[in-house]
Amino acid sequence: MGLRQCEICKEAQSKYKCPSCLTPYCSVVCFRKHKENPCQKSSPPLKSVGAESLTKAAEVLPERAYHVEEPSWVLGKEQLESIVESKEIRDSLQSKDLQNLIKSISSSKNPENELDEAMKGQNFRDFTDKIISIVSNQQKDP
Structure with a gap:
């Protein structure tokens, strides 16, 4: 699958796709410019773990409510975008073992215990680090 040209700036190769309309874009700047105008939702099947599938997954509301004791623990949009754009994170998520572990935590009736168990493994600790x-x-770079 080859890279396509950024539909926003028309200057660079796209690395990402809009999670709503799948328009290719190359950077956060182009993504923000694209989002200035509403786009149409598209729902193709997700084939691989990449920036677009991570962004799409972040948009899904949790099936259960989560109580957060400290509001500063909740990540903002910019922080989530930084994670989504990280090649290191996307590369890590290619691991089927890590994918299965995350699915197990997410679908568990007691995710806190599952998370505690996962943190005992070096690979998951490296990923969270x-x-x-x-x-x-x-946060340091405003």
């Missing part, structure tokens, strides 16, 4: 590093760096 990458996310924390990205979010921390994004």
Whole structure:
């Protein structure tokens, strides 16, 4: 699957697709410019774990409510975009073992316990450390 040209700036190859209409874009700047005008929702099947599927997954509302004791624990849109755009995170998510572990945590009746168990494994700790590093760096760079 080859890269297509960014539909927004028409200058660079696209690395991502809009989660709503699948318009190819190359950067956060182009994505924000694209989102200035509403676009049509598209619902093709997700074939691989990439920026577009992570963004689409982030848009799905949880089936159950989550109580957050500290509001600062909730990530903002910019922080989530930083995670989605990280090649390191996308590469990590190519691991079927990691995908299955995340699905197991997400679908569990007791996700807190599943998460505690997952944190005992080095691969999952490395993955969460990458996310924390990205979010921390994004907070430092306004």
